[in-house]
Amino acid sequence: MALVVGLVLAITIARWISGSIRVMSVAMDKMAQGDFDVTLAGADQHNELGQIARALEVFGANGRAVRNNQQQQDAQMRQAAIGQSRPWPGSPNRPAKSPASSG
Structure with missing residues (x-):
């Protein structure tokens, strides 16, 4: 009887751990593809899986900041390019009027 209980307990724990790792693996794949807005479950756990989830949250926050x-x-670069492409009246970059258009 103790052997059956131990076996059921071992299988239950193994499934819980592998499920948690699978969820984190999916989140890591999304982050690797540039999706830093993923939600990580398990960061509130006080075990190694919780530590991993919290570390992944830091990676996500850093990725979002970058x-x-x-x-x-x-x-800013687009705005600067727009500003440079619009010559001001009287500026040396402004195209001169052609004599044909002054008519």
Whole structure:
């Protein structure tokens, strides 16, 4: 009887651990593809799986910060490019009027 209980307990624990690892593996795959907005279950656990989940949350937060900074830089670069492509009246970059168009 004790052997059966031990076997059932071992199988239950193994399934719980492998399920938790599978969920974290899916989250890590999403992060590797650039999706840093994944939700990680298990970060509140006080075991090794909880530690892994909390570390992955840090990776996600850092990834989001890098993505946001890149988006801000891209927006600034676009704005600077727009500003440079629009010559101001009287600026040396402004195309001169052709004599044919002055008619």
